[in-house]
Amino acid sequence: MKGYKKYYGQKILWYLLTLVFAVGLNFVLPRLMPGDPVSAIAGKSVSGMTDATAIEKVYEDYSNKFGINKPMYVQFFTWLKNAAHGDFGVSFSQYPRSVADIVSSSVWWTICLQLPAILVGWILGNVLGAVSAYKKGVFDKAILPAFMFVSNVPAFGMATILLFIFSLKLGVFPSSGGYGFDMMPSATWAFVKSVLSHYQLPFWSIVLTTIGGQAIGMRSMSIYELNADYVKYSRFLGIKDRTIVKYVFRNAMLPQITGLAMSLGTMMGGALVAEIIFSYPGLGSTMLQAVRGQDYPLLSACTLMITIMVLLANLFVELIYGVVDPRVKANQQDS
Amino acid sequence: MKNMIKQVFHSGKFVTGFVIFVLILLTILFYPLLVSRDPLEMMGKGNFFKPGTYVSKAEVAGADNDYELNVNTSAARVESRLDNETRAAIAGWLEKYGKVKSSDVNVSDGEGLLKLWKKYYDPKVKQKGMTAAKSKKYQRLDKEISGILDSNPLVLAEKNNETGDYENEKELSEKKFVNEKDISNKQTFLLGTDNFGRDVLTELVSATGSSLKIGLVAGVIATVIGLILGLLAGYLGGIADNLIMFVTNLFTVIPSFVLLILISYSVGQSQRGIMMVAVLIGCTSWPWTTRSVRSQVISLRNRDHVNLSKLSGHSLFRIILTDILPYVASYVVMAFILQISSGILSEAQLSMIGLGPATTKTATLGLMMNWATMYSAHLNGSWWAYFPVVLTIALISFSLNLMNTGLDQVFNPELRD
Numbered sequence: 121m122k123g124y125k126k127y128y129g130q131k132i133l134w135y136l137l138t139l140v141f142a143v144g145l146n147f148v149l150p151r152l153m154p155g156d157p158v159s160a161i162a163g164k165s166v167s168g169m170t171d172a173t174a175i176e177k178v179y180e181d182y183s184n185k186f187g188i189n190k191p192m193y194v195q196f197f198t199w200l201k202n203a204a205h206g207d208f209g210v211s212f213s214q215y216p217r218s219v220a221d222i223v224s225s226s227v228w229w230t231i232c233l234q235l236p237a238i239l240v241g242w243i244l245g246n247v248l249g250a251v252s253a254y255k256k257g258v259f260d261k262a263i264l265p266a267f268m269f270v271s272n273v274p275a276f277g278m279a280t281i282l283l284f285i286f287s288l289k290l291g292v293f294p295s296s297g298g299y300g301f302d303m304m305p306s307a308t309w310a311f312v313k314s315v316l317s318h319y320q321l322p323f324w325s326i327v328l329t330t331i332g333g334q335a336i337g338m339r340s341m342s343i344y345e346l347n348a349d350y351v352k353y354s355r356f357l358g359i360k361d362r363t364i365v366k367y368v369f370r371n372a373m374l375p376q377i378t379g380l381a382m383s384l385g386t387m388m389g390g391a392l393v394a395e396i397i398f399s400y401p402g403l404g405s406t407m408l409q410a411v412r413g414q415d416y417p418l419l420s421a422c423t424l425m426i427t428i429m430v431l432l433a434n435l436f437v438e439l440i441y442g443v444v445d446p447r448v449k450a451n452q453q454d455s
Numbered sequence: 456m457k458n459m460i461k462q463v464f465h466s467g468k469f470v471t472g473f474v475i476f477v478l479i480l481l482t483i484l485f486y487p488l489l490v491s492r493d494p495l496e497m498m499g500k501g502n503f504f505k506p507g508t509y510v511s512k513a514e515v516a517g518a519d520n521d522y523e524l525n526v527n528t529s530a531a532r533v534e535s536r537l538d539n540e541t542r543a544a545i546a547g548w549l550e551k552y553g554k555v556k557s558s559d560v561n562v563s564d565g566e567g568l569l570k571l572w573k574k575y576y577d578p579k580v581k582q583k584g585m586t587a588a589k590s591k592k593y594q595r596l597d598k599e600i601s602g603i604l605d606s607n608p609l610v611l612a613e614k615n616n617e618t619g620d621y622e623n624e625k626e627l628s629e630k631k632f633v634n635e636k637d638i639s640n641k642q643t644f645l646l647g648t649d650n651f652g653r654d655v656l657t658e659l660v661s662a663t664g665s666s667l668k669i670g671l672v673a674g675v676i677a678t679v680i681g682l683i684l685g686l687l688a689g690y691l692g693g694i695a696d697n698l699i700m701f702v703t704n705l706f707t708v709i710p711s712f713v714l715l716i717l718i719s720y721s722v723g724q725s726q727r728g729i730m731m732v733a734v735l736i737g738c739t740s741w742p743w744t745t746r747s748v749r750s751q752v753i754s755l756r757n758r759d760h761v762n763l764s765k766l767s768g769h770s771l772f773r774i775i776l777t778d779i780l781p782y783v784a785s786y787v788v789m790a791f792i793l794q795i796s797s798g799i800l801s802e803a804q805l806s807m808i809g810l811g812p813a814t815t816k817t818a819t820l821g822l823m824m825n826w827a828t829m830y831s832a833h834l835n836g837s838w839w840a841y842f843p844v845v846l847t848i849a850l851i852s853f854s855l856n857l858m859n860t861g862l863d864q865v866f867n868p869e870l871r872d
Contacts, residue, residue, distance in 0.1 A: 135708075142709045149717040272853040274800055276807055276824070288836050295834055335626030336860070378766075385710025390800075392712075393807045397833060409679045411720070411809040419720060422712045430710050 213413025271332025469861025681744025
């Protein structure tokens with residue numbers, strides 16, 4: 121039990137440190153922009169003014185309002201204090217909506233789309249990889265290579281393909297949005313049905329592109345394990361094949377779990393862009409709007425949300441990993 | 456070394472990937488020799504012309520060499536102009552209001568369908584249960600298709616500028632044809648045109664070139680940073696290792712996509728050229744290489760030949776260069792290949808968000824996708840504006856990944872089948 125405590129404690133501490141660093145980057149980077157962002161906004165409102173003192177007054181007013189005339193560290197702590205209360209300021213592009221309001225309405229769409237999609241893709245990929253390593257035949261020669269090729273199509277590319285086939289040509293699924301444009305979010309059956317049918321295409325475009333990459337990793341790990349000495353020894357002892365296979369795949373799974381944690385950030389990046397194709401009301405589309413509207417409070421809130429989501433998911437995977445593979449925890453104790 | 460290269464080219468996977476990649480490279484090199492126009496020249500007025508050959512209308516009409524062919528022109532025209540939706544609408548009306556037996560209505564026979572329509576359609580017939588809008592729609596349809604079966608000859612005339620009269624009248628009958636080879640003004644767009652009226656194929660070839668350039672620069676930068684940090688961390692160990700690994704772990708957990716978005720945004724629109732984006736991608740994607748190089752170096756650090764080198768008093772630089780680097784070289788090459796493909800993908804994703812290279816002078820694969828989606832090519836069915844781009848991205852990364860797997864199997868014999 122003591123080992124677990126130490127392992128978990130270290131992990132959580134480390135992730136907290138990373139979070140602080142990420143938050144710092146999130147604050148500093150947009151402020152490094154040539155010509156501070158505030159002057160860009162102020163520039164819009166002074167266009168057409170001719171009186172120099174009036175222009176200066178406007179700039180002064182804006183820099184007071186946004187606090188950029190204070191030293192950087194004061195700004196940072198003010199920003200941090202507000203952010204901790206969930207106050208990310210007001211969106212420039214969707215004035216007068218607050219950034220927190222926009223982000224909190226889109227973040228759930230992203231979580232509900234990406235978490236199941238990445239998990240399903242990961243599971244299917246692992247199953248395919250294990251089966252093609254063990255059974256060989258058509259799995260190894262046809263299905264796996266096919267998914268290997270598909271996994272090279274970026275998620276947004278798969279999104280356009282599915283959209284073309286199932287929405288434009290066959291008309292089975294709607295082409296854009298998270299729910300019917302004629303509906304308001306409510307707990308009615310019709311709304312749920314509409315959400316589900318809008319959900320299919322983005323979901324499958326993420327799943328289909330995830331499978332191949334996971335399968336190939338699982339396949340090599342399984343082959344590696346199937347040739348290991350303990351397998352040969354067990355065969356000599358006459359242990360049933362089923363039992364051996366169970367051990368083999370459990371061992372092969374372990375690197376796949378860390379692999380999932382490591383590649384989570386990359387996968388989310390691709391999936392966020394796929395949202396744009398479907399105008400899915402998640403963080404990806406919101407980021408696009410933020411970029412188009414030169415709306416840096418909104419953009420940095422979105423990136424912060426994504427970072428926190430990835431960090432949490434990573435932490436969760438690592439904690440799970442400590443339970444699944446006690447050796448990790450033991451290693452920690454040694455050092 | 457020679458032996459190793461020989462072995463690599465015996466791997467089927469590597470060779471397949473290599474061939475695809477070389478074919479793409481050759482296309483980029485030789486296509487501009489065949490088609491020398493500016494890839495971003497706006498050819499079409501209007502957006503998304505479909506793929507095909509475009510022939511000058513005036514020249515076809517005024518062509519001197521007339522050929523008369525004995526073919527049924529109206530049938531072909533009917534077949535191509537009547538889409539399935541219209542056919543279904545016609546058949547529906549005939550069966551419901553025209554009192555035609557459904558056995559007589561054959562949707563696949565366009566000409567027969569039109570004849571039935573001409574015979575039975577009458578807007579004044581009482582159409583029970585039909586909304587006014589729908590009956591109007593049928594009236595419009597009637598007007599539209601009445602022209603299809605007509606075979607009255609067109610009349611052409613030249614205008615005399617002095618008198619204002621029309622002269623040289625000429626009748627164009629249905630049976631008159633022109634040989635395509637006699638037309639000098641024609642333009643072939645194999646992949647149609649994009650939203651700005653540019654030829655997609657030419658644009659795609661140049662975009663693939665610039666995307667590969669981005670991938671290459673990003674890959675080199677990421678590999679160099681990753682290699683140096685990995686070598687130092689792995690070989691030196693101790694505080695240097697802890698420090699480097701701390702930073703590396705930070706940047707592996709914080710998604711590089713997020714970093715890339717933040718940095719690209721802060722760089723500002725005016726600074727974000729193609730090279731800038733490539734450098735940014737390179738600077739955010741090194742942690743993977745660092746990690747794998749470090750773990751390789753750690754396993755090498757205590758080998759006998761390294762210890763011997765140390766005892767001989769060789770400098771740190773020399774030990775790393777001659778005793779360690781050759782052993783990690785294969786991993787570095789593999790990592791480099793993967794960095795290229797992920798660099799191309801990163802550029803595409805960044806451009807889709809609207810933070811790609813801010814340029815109108817060159818196209819990249821990501822920018823082409825971005826332009827196509829901004830003009831909703833994916834919603835209006837202009838597949839030629841984005842499918843070729845998606846396919847190119849997939850082919851490039853497929854070929855690079857195949858090469859990588861092939862190398863992996865050569866260097867790690869356990870993975871071989």
